[in-house]
Amino acid sequence: MERVYNFAPGPAMLPQQALETAAAEMLSYQGTGMSVMEMSHRSKGYQAIFDEAIALLKELMHIPENYTVLLLQGGATGQFAAVPLNLLKTTADYADTGNFAHGALSQAKAYGDIRCAASSREDNYTYIPEITKDMVNPDADYFYICTNNTIFGTRYSSLPDTGKVPLVADMSSNILSEPYDVSKFGVIFAGAQKNIGPAGLTVVIVRNDLLGNPSPLCPKVFNWTLEAEKGSMLNTPPT
Ligand SMILES: Cc1ncc(COP(=O)(O)O)c(C=O)c1O
Known part of the structure; x- marks a missing residue:
């Protein structure tokens, strides 16, 4: 055939x-x-x-020992909500660099004080805006990026330096296609269907010190701490 x-x-x-x-x-x-x-x-x-x-x-x-790998459901889109529900305490910064970064930003706004720290939206997302350290709120709970903007074809050629603020990345369309130093990230997530395998699975790689303090509003299936305790099998995975 x-x-x-x-x-x-x-x-x-x-x-x-x-x-x-x-x-x-x-x-x-x-x-x-x-x-x-x-x-x-x-x-x-x-x-x-x-x-x-x-x-x-x-x-x-080469995922370091102090990270937990979760295999969850709900797609990368589910993680647009899971990220603030697991990490947001006061405020978070987002870089709006494409359709999916914008979706994550809009979803997060439902859960608290979210700031758009950098954007190329007004220029139809034709480039990745420069993100310098002084653009990062040092009090942010995390700084969010989408490493590869699937629809617009742009990617970060280097990662922003966010200092102590954990970097959270949607890697749905470039995970495993190039080496990344995982230790530079607080959280990496990706829907599996582009670069890993069939649809139905979402990979979340989370640094262990970021577990343990989810919002009480976080649904159990999106609660990284609970899923880590349950070996990602709180409920039936897509076998
Ligand atoms: C970068 C990126 N993020 C998020 C999504 C949404 O993923 P899902 O369909 O797994 O929710 C996609 C593609 O669909 C994507 O390319």
């Missing part, structure tokens, strides 16, 4: 080898007599798949 080149940003092409392996295991995964999609998420077999996925991501991204 002829495959086409699919240049859509996501859901994106998956490696043929991965599709063939999944197809071969569709009726019986490793002799279990069932597909992975039919497995209990509480079974040892499924837990092994889950653990291996996290271990491989840690290895590929």
Whole structure:
């Protein structure tokens, strides 16, 4: 069968080898007599798949020990709300550099005092505005960026220096496509469907000191602290 080149940003092409392996295991995964999609998420077999996925991501991204990797649902869009609900205490800064950064900024405004610290919106997002240290509110709970602006095709060639203010990044459309020093970030999140795998999964990488103080309004499924305690399986994941 002829495959086409699919240049859509996501859901994106998956490696043929991965599709063939999944197809071969569709009726019986490793002799279990069932597909992975039919497995209990509480079974040892499924837990092994889950653990291996996290271990491989840690290895590929050189994720330091003091970070927790969560595999959640709700897409990157869910994290537009989860970020303020887990991190916002007083105020936060956002860089408005494209459609998805703007979506995150608008969503966060529902939860508190959010400042747009830098923007290229008036110029139709044709560039990434320069972000100097004096533009960062040192009292902000976090500084938010979208590392790659999927629709506008712009990306940060260097990360802003936010000092002690944790840098939070939506990496949905460039995670794993270039090396990043994870220790420069407080939080990285990404929908899986562009650069990692099929749709239905959201990766959140959070520095451990940022856990433990979510808003009481935070829904349990978006509560990073609770999900970390539950091994990302507070409820049924997309097996
Ligand atoms: C950078 C970026 N952020 C967020 C999203 C929204 O992701 P999701 O559909 O997983 O909510 C997308 C694409 O859809 C994106 O490219």
